[in-house]
Amino acid sequence: MATIKVKQVRSAIGRTKNQKRTLEALGFRKLHQVVEHEDNPTIQGMIRTVSHLVEVQK
Secondary structure, eight states, X not given: XXXXXXXXXXXXXXXXXXXXXXXXXXXXXXXXXXXXXEOOHHHHHHHHHTTXXXXXXX
């Protein structure tokens, strides 16, 4: 299966608890950090939840 790289480009400060928890679940700890995940519907939904805070790199 394909993998996708996701980069956090905006801060989680002032965001809802759900958005902060989603960023943590994706594995983000710092701004501008890049994490790699398998491309599946669960990860796609998490990315959609915080799409305004992250950037998908292929």
